[in-house]
Amino acid sequence: MTGYDALAEVYEWLISDVKLAPADFAASFADVLDLLPAEAHVLDCSCGTGQLAVGLAGLGLRVVATDASEAMVRRTAELSGEFGASVRTVRADWEELPGHFDDFTFDAVFCVGNSLHHAVGARGRVAALESMSRLLRRGGHLVLTSRTWELVRARGSRLDIGDRIVRRNGRDAVVVYRWEIAPRWEEEHHIEIAIAEVEAAGSVLVRSELLSCWPYRYDELEAELRRVGLRVETSTFDPEAENYTVVASKVQTAG
Structure with a gap:
């Protein structure tokens, strides 16, 4: 896990x-x-x-x-x-x-x-x-x-950048997914998820994590x-x- x-x-x-x-x-x-x-x-x-x-x-x-x-x-x-x-x-x-x-x-x-x-x-x-x-x-x-997962694998490795700003608790962020699709179903795949938060001063704070998955x-x-x-x-x-x-x-x- x-x-x-x-x-x-x-x-x-x-x-x-x-x-x-x-x-x-x-x-x-x-x-x-x-x-x-x-x-x-x-x-x-x-x-x-x-x-x-x-x-x-x-x-x-x-x-x-x-x-x-x-x-x-x-x-x-x-x-x-x-x-x-x-x-x-x-x-x-x-x-x-x-x-x-x-x-x-x-x-x-x-x-x-x-x-x-x-x-x-x-x-x-x-x-x-x-x-x-x-x-x-x-x-x-x-x-x-x-x-x-049939759809996810068909789309292959890619970068998905959210097309809108998401507001939570008065704060704004864009969500980004990076997919690493392995050649075979039974192999370990990866999803990197990043939350790019736009701070009040205009700077961007990014938190991300690389997650393993098996489709x-x-x-x-x-x-x-x-x-x-x-x-x-x-x-x-x-x-x-x-x-x-x-x-x-x-x-x-x-x-």
């Missing part, structure tokens, strides 16, 4: 306007939330700066937020305090989750924000999904969002979900769309 420690302090510039407010981020998953019992126990296992976790807690759910980055976990705790939300925060990567929680603990697990590609290759991805599946109660739901095809993801005991219930996958959401349920077993 990669850290996001350098980007944690400016991560809000990477969150879309429609998901910046915690209540709005949680509302974007209304269809899934309608399936959960009252006061459901929910895990956000790639919590970032906490917008989703805090939004879910605001709906009365019992929320645990984890992330591999200590800085992200700290920012989630700060946001929880700002909103007076009850969110338990734990620093843990996906494979460490079973060491912190019992099997069958959660009614829903969220792995959103295009995070799964940071798992190291197919083996690491399956291990991450296996950890999430173990923690779900039978019939519980995994909610996962992903980039459409996957949609059909590979479906097969891996089945392998760890999860059945895809709904999917928004479209080969021409930038992102998609998958909702999978824990397969009922005897016992």
